[in-house]
Amino acid sequence: MIRTVLWFAYFWLFQLASTPFLLAHFLLGLLGRRRAQAALLERVTRAWARQMIAAAGGRVEVAGLENLPRAGGVLLVANHQGAFDIPLLIGYLPGIKGFVSKKENFRLPIVSSWMRRLGCIVIDRGDLRQSAGAIARGIDALRAGRTLVIFPEGTRSKSGALGRFKEGSFKLATRSGAAVVPLTVDGSWRLLEGNRGRIGPGFVRLSVHPPLAADEGRDKAALAERVQGIVASALSPDGDGRK
Secondary structure, three states: OHHHHHHHHHHHHHHHHOHHHHHHHHHHHHOOOHHHHHHHHHHHHHHHHHHHHHHHOEEEEEEOHHHOOOOOOEEEEEOOOOOOHHHHHHHHOOOOOEEEEEHHHHHOOOHHHHHHHHOOEEEOOOOHHHHHHHHHHHHHHHHOOOEEEEOOOOOOOOOOOOOOOOHHHHHHHHHHOOEEEEEEEEOHHHHOHHHOOOOOOEEEEEEEOOOEOOOOOOOHHHHHHHHHHHHHOOOOOOOOOOO
């Protein structure tokens, strides 16, 4: 319990401390210094994410970073085990990446400002028109060469089990022509969900798989099934991140 209380206190202190960097990011944009602006964004968000994982007692191992494309639109497709998945991907995978995320995540003050700067796409699952517009914005972002992350299970599994990948999530891939990179998150649920709702230490392994070519598997159902199989192949038997 003490670790949980301290973690949340540290979380909000870090958010408050990051506000000057939000202003700096804004000013760099006004001055047209796009490279400096992007570098600041990546540096601050990466530092935040790693600090949050360290404060939780997480130990992280990453395999397959060489599989990440260096250019072009990239759609990272990952399983979703727990609340720590987003900081894990921000902190331990290089580059700026936006997430397709439910609207509730955009209600957190300060955090929501950083999410918008990362290029996150808000989805309101109760509003079909808004969801369609969000998908269109995501397609435009991928065509512009950006990186997005989706969790096609649609919700956290809160365990080492893998839910079915919903084929609708793959519209971003089939309509944008972006490279699809399967990504396995293994063990993150033990940092919170597997610890009776309390934050605790654990080992997490991130496995980045080789990308599927932009013209490969454009059928949503077939693509969802194939990517799910690839993601499942790197899950540990006990769901603890250890093979």
